[in-house]
Amino acid sequence: MDFKENILTHFEALKTKIKSPEIIDEIRASALYKFTKLDVPTPKHEEWKYTNLKNLVNKTYELGSRTRLETDRYATFINQYDEETANILVFVNGEYIEALSHLISPASELVITNLATAYQQHSSTIEQHFSKYALYEQEAFVALNTAFANEGVFIHVPANTEVKTPIILHFIADASATDVICHPRNLIIVGKNSSVMVCEHFNSTDTPFSTLTNTVTEVYVAENAYCEHYKIQTEENNASHLGTTQAVVQRDGRFNNTTVSLSGKLIRNNLNIKINGENCDIYMNGLCATTGNTHVDNHTAVDHAMPNSQSNELYKSLLSEKATGVFNGKIYVRQDAQKTNAYQSNKNILLSPAAHIDTKPQLEIWADDVKCSHGCTVGALDEEPLFYLRSRGIPQEQARAMLVFAFADDILERIKYQPVREYAEKIIAQRFGMEE
Amino acid sequence: MLSIRNLEAAIGEKKILNGINLEVKAGEVHAIMGPNGSGKSTLASVLAGREDYEILGGEVEFFGKDLLELAPEERAGEGLFLAFQYPVEIPGVSNTNFLKAAVNAIRKYRGQNPLDAVTFLKQMKEKMKLVSIDQSLLSRSLNEGFSGGEKKRNEIFQMAMLEPKLAILDETDSGLDIDALRIVSNGVNTLKSKDNAVILVTHYQRLLDYIVPDYVHVLYKGRIVKSGTKELALELEEKGYDWIKEENEVLV
Ligand SMILES: Nc1ncnc2c1ncn2[C@@H]1O[C@H](COP(=O)(O)OP(=O)(O)OP(=O)(O)O)[C@@H](O)[C@H]1O
Ligand SMILES: [Mg+2]
Numbered sequence: 009m010d011f012k013e014n015i016l017t018h019f020e021a022l023k024t025k026i027k028s029p030e031i032i033d034e035i036r037a038s039a040l041y042k043f044t045k046l047d048v049p050t051p052k053h054e055e056w057k058y059t060n061l062k063n064l065v066n067k068t069y070e071l072g073s074r075t076r077l078e079t080d081r082y083a084t085f086i087n088q089y090d091e092e093t094a095n096i097l098v099f100v101n102g103e104y105i106e107a108l109s110h111l112i113s114p115a116s117e118l119v120i121t122n123l124a125t126a127y128q129q130h131s132s133t134i135e136q137h138f139s140k141y142a143l144y145e146q147e148a149f150v151a152l153n154t155a156f157a158n159e160g161v162f163i164h165v166p167a168n169t170e171v172k173t174p175i176i177l178h179f180i181a182d183a184s185a186t187d188v189i190c191h192p193r194n195l196i197i198v199g200k201n202s203s204v205m206v207c208e209h210f211n212s213t214d215t216p217f218s219t220l221t222n223t224v225t226e227v228y229v230a231e232n233a234y235c236e237h238y239k240i241q242t243e244e245n246n247a248s249h250l251g252t253t254q255a256v257v258q259r260d261g262r263f264n265n266t267t268v269s270l271s272g273k274l275i276r277n278n279l280n281i282k283i284n285g286e287n288c289d290i291y292m293n294g295l296c297a298t299t300g301n302t303h304v305d306n307h308t309a310v311d312h313a314m315p316n317s318q319s320n321e322l323y324k325s326l327l328s329e330k331a332t333g334v335f336n337g338k339i340y341v342r343q344d345a346q347k348t349n350a351y352q353s354n355k356n357i358l359l360s361p362a363a364h365i366d367t368k369p370q371l372e373i374w375a376d377d378v379k380c381s382h383g384c385t386v387g388a389l390d391e392e393p394l395f396y397l398r399s400r401g402i403p404q405e406q407a408r409a410m411l412v413f414a415f416a417d418d419i420l421e422r423i424k425y426q427p428v429r430e431y432a433e434k435i436i437a438q439r440f441g442m443e444e
Numbered sequence: 445m446l447s448i449r450n451l452e453a454a455i456g457e458k459k460i461l462n463g464i465n466l467e468v469k470a471g472e473v474h475a476i477m478g479p480n481g482s483g484k485s486t487l488a489s490v491l492a493g494r495e496d497y498e499i500l501g502g503e504v505e506f507f508g509k510d511l512l513e514l515a516p517e518e519r520a521g522e523g524l525f526l527a528f529q530y531p532v533e534i535p536g537v538s539n540t541n542f543l544k545a546a547v548n549a550i551r552k553y554r555g556q557n558p559l560d561a562v563t564f565l566k567q568m569k570e571k572m573k574l575v576s577i578d579q580s581l582l583s584r585s586l587n588e589g590f591s592g593g594e595k596k597r598n599e600i601f602q603m604a605m606l607e608p609k610l611a612i613l614d615e616t617d618s619g620l621d622i623d624a625l626r627i628v629s630n631g632v633n634t635l636k637s638k639d640n641a642v643i644l645v646t647h648y649q650r651l652l653d654y655i656v657p658d659y660v661h662v663l664y665k666g667r668i669v670k671s672g673t674k675e676l677a678l679e680l681e682e683k684g685y686d687w688i689k690e691e692n693e694v695l696v
Contacts, residue, residue, distance in 0.1 A: 391496075393534045397542070399492050400602065401520035401550035410545065414536025414585075 011065040012044060018071040018189075019155060026158055028127045031135060039144050039154035046148040058334045058366045059276055059305040064220055064248050071156075072101025072181070072190030072219075079108050085180050085211045089427040095120060095175045097161055100182055102190030102221070104159050113173045118204070119164040120175065123193055126162035133164055137197055141226045141282070142254035149250045153224040157193035160223075163206065167199035167230070174205040174425050181210075181247050183217035194225040196235065203234035207428050210240070210272075212247035218273075219247045227255040227263065231285065234262040238428055242435070243272035245300065252278040259285025259314075266293040266423050268432050269304045270439075279308040283345075286316045294323035295419035297436055298331040305334035310350065312341045315375075318349035324419055325356045326412060326440075327363035335367040337382070343374040352382040357389055357415060409442040416440075445470050445641060446491075446511075446610055451502035452666075453490050460486045462666035463502065468610065471638040475652055475677060476645045478663035479685045484645045485529050487663070488614045492526040493519050506610070520546075521553030523609030527599035527616045529645075534586040539598070542586050543568070543605055550606060571604040575631040592619035600628050604635060611635075612643045617651040629654030649681040662688055 009017075019040055028036075048065050049056040086098055086108060097120070098108035104122040111120060119130065126134055144151035161177055179192055198204050212219050221243075229235050241249060249272055257263045269275055281290055296304040310319045325333045339350045356365045369382040389411055397407035416436045423429035436442070446468040453461040460483045468474055476484055490497050491504065493516035504511040506522055514522065534542070547567075548558040559567070572579070577597050587595050596616050603611050613632070617625055632642065632655055644655060652660075652674060660676040661668045664685070669692050670676065680688075 392532045395492075395494055395516060396528070396532045396534065397537075397546075398516035399520060399526055399528075400542070400546035400606065401517050401553060402542075402545050403517050403549060404515065406545065406549065407517075410537055410542070411534070414534065418536050 009068045011048060014068050015043065015152065022071065022156065022158075026124070028124070028158065029131055032127055032138070032157075035139050036155050036157065039139075039151045042144055043148055043151040043155055046146070046151060048148055055307065055336070059274070059303065061274075064274065067187045067218055069189035069220060070186045072188045073103055079105065081182070081213070082108060082180055086178055088431055089176055093173065094427075095173055096178065097175070098178045098180065099159065099192055100180045101188055101219075102159055102179075102192045113171060117169055118166070118171050119162070121162050123160045123162045123195065124158050126195070130162065130164065133197065134162075134195075137226065137228055138195055139226075141228065141256045142224050142252055147252070149222050150224055150252050153191045153193055153222050153252075156191035157224075160193040161196070162194075163196045163204065165198045165202040165204045165233075167201060169199065169202045171202070171204040174207060177206065177208045179208065179210045179221060179223070181212040181219035181221050181243065183215050183219045183246065184213070185217070187218040187220075189220045189222065192221065192223045194223070196225065196227045196237075198227070198229050198233040198235045200230045201232045202230070203236075205236040205425055207238040207240065207425065210243055210249060212243040212272075214244040215246060217246060221247065221249045221251070223249070223251045225251070225253045227253065229255060229257040229261040229263050231258045232260040233258070235264070236424060237263065237265045238423060238425070239265070239267040239277065240428065240432065241267075241269040241272055241275060245271070245273050245302075247272050248274040250276045252280065255281045257281065257283050257285070257288045257290065260287050261285065262289045264291040264293075264422075266419065267295070267306065268420070269294075269296040269298065269306075270432070270435050271298060271300075272302055272304075274303045276305045277307065279306070280311070281309070281319070282311045282313060283317045283319070284313055286314050288314075288317040290317070290319040291422070292319070292321040292323070293419050293422045295416055296323075296325040296327070296333050297416050297439065298327060298333070299329045299439065301330050303332045307334075307336045309338035309340070312339070312345035312348045312350060315344060315346045315348065317345070319351070321352040322419065323354045324415065325365060326359065326416055327356070327365060328359035330360075330362045332363065333365040335365065335384075336370065337368075338370040339372070339380060339382070341373040341375050341378050341380065345375050346377045348375060348378040348380070350378070350380045354384040355415075356384075356386045357412070358386065359389065359412070405441060409440050412440045413437060413442045445507055447505040449503050451487075451490070451504060452500040453486065453497045454500055455486070455497055459500065460497075460666050461490065464666070464668060466661065466668060468641050468643065470609075470641055472659065473636070473642045473644065473655060473657045475657040475660045476643060476663055477647065477660060477677065477680055479689075482663045483666040484663050485614055488526055488612045488645060491519075491612060492516060492524065517549065518553070520606070520608075521550050525603050525606055525608030525611045527596075527603060527611065527613040529614040529618075531587050531595045531599055533588045533590070535588050537586045539582045539584060539586050540568070543602065546602070547605055567605065571601060574604050574634060575601045576627050577601045593621060593624050596620055597624060597628060600631050604631060607635070609640045610643070611640070612645070614645045615647065616644075617646055617648055625651065626654065649677050652677050664688055664692055
């Protein structure tokens, strides 16, 4: 079956299954219509030049649902962080599993619920923010996600609230009997002068079937608010991921994103940040450390629409075996965005001859009084430091591991929530043979 | 302990060492001097095992072993140490973790158990005093952002920690202020014993006032063209290298 036909049957089936407010139904129907009109991207599209979806869209998927009820099947994915001190929400194939979730922040401090629930209980906030930032008119997969937007997290931090308890979202793709597609949809609203930390972790069960997670997260950072946002990807070889994170940051706001891609089949991360007020501070950190045949495509775009803000971007990749990567970093500085500081750096180490990266910075600057810089390096591990370590008695393999770990840790160090940082460090250390 | 015979080495098409002969015995201090570009650092790198160089001929024995057959880390295990002329900066690798890895790798090579954390720290404290190196440097990334002098001092600190049998100090004195020079020299002298040896590569007599050499050699165009005692260094300081160059043009 053709991909679009496949999606249409899902949509018809879903319509009979779920009930949502009319306004949501309208958005969904319009998004579906857009999806049917837009082309599914191929490498002929400029933004998809190095990422071929051919083997993803030639499959017939079932729309994800809780295929298994034995929840202990997912325990290993969930207990990776300290549960006692975090709000944990679990989604299997895009659907919320309350039994596995664990919310400890009091309702007075923050609203945190499944999106479907928020449609009913927080309809005015939903109306104000939902589908207002991640626009689907031009983006086939955002349109697709919006057409199915029903479950995912809804986070609303009221004004003047520092949420000390981190929020961990586990998205588990589990294709146990057929190929599965799912469309988790998240909305994070951080009110004026408030702060919150949210970690999205993507996992999959290792089965003979394929999964495709097509996710969208919208983040609204109000005046003087701060959102610390992580995306951790440790899916199996059967799992592909198309994701868009769209953040809008208001005056004096801060948004830090760290994206760590460690495994999976094909990953495309779009990270788009719109700076919508003065004096904002943005960090975009990325680490892609992969092996095997994993393909990771990071597309980032920061849009300086207003003056006096700064954005800092550092993306690194460490590719071994036949792993491939793409980095595309766009910086827009609009005419009004005078006194913008925008820095971008992309560093890549290829650990094997078959590993490959395509990297492209794209700066478009209309303002004249700005400081912008970008740089990119691609190469093997440096020989000089390697020789230095070996000359001190450290065996070659260990010396390599130390250097590789240091390269990666430069990004992981930026993860302020320690359990997440340690989790990623452990994977890197094991993968590249770093001894304790 | 070290015996170099007719060593010839090249980098790419360029031949740099043209037949080096040198004998170093336990307890000795040798100074190697010579004009810029004569091949001093190349000799040091070849001995430490840098792989960019092609060995065209000759042999090097270190305690009876064929040194040129050994990997750099094995040479360190055997007791060779090179203090680099230009120590590299390694971001993200903490100085302390690096040292611990080095100390324990060498212990492992020698069939000894790794040092436990307490003993390691104790040793570190002792050796820090020896070269007056600041604690803050040790918690930082290896050489990253260190001043020229701090890097050199860190090299000697590593030497103190690793207790090599043969230390080659490649212009460790360059870039040191007077106080640092005295401290570093004192460190080297304290570590000196009848069982180990030092090769000092230097351009300056002033280092040799602190660490007195038994022999002074002049390296020119990839050959040791003159050897003598410490008086030779004084003569070079006074007369420069022109007379050496002239002597050797005649020979060629
Ligand atoms: N990687 C290289 N490629 C080409 N030539 C090199 C390379 N490394 C060293 N050389 C050359 O080899 C020669 C010897 O260099 P070396 O560094 O050994 O000199 P040196 O005696 O230590 O000089 P200095 O007193 O300036 O430290 C020089 O002419 C140098 O340019
Ligand atoms: Mg030199």
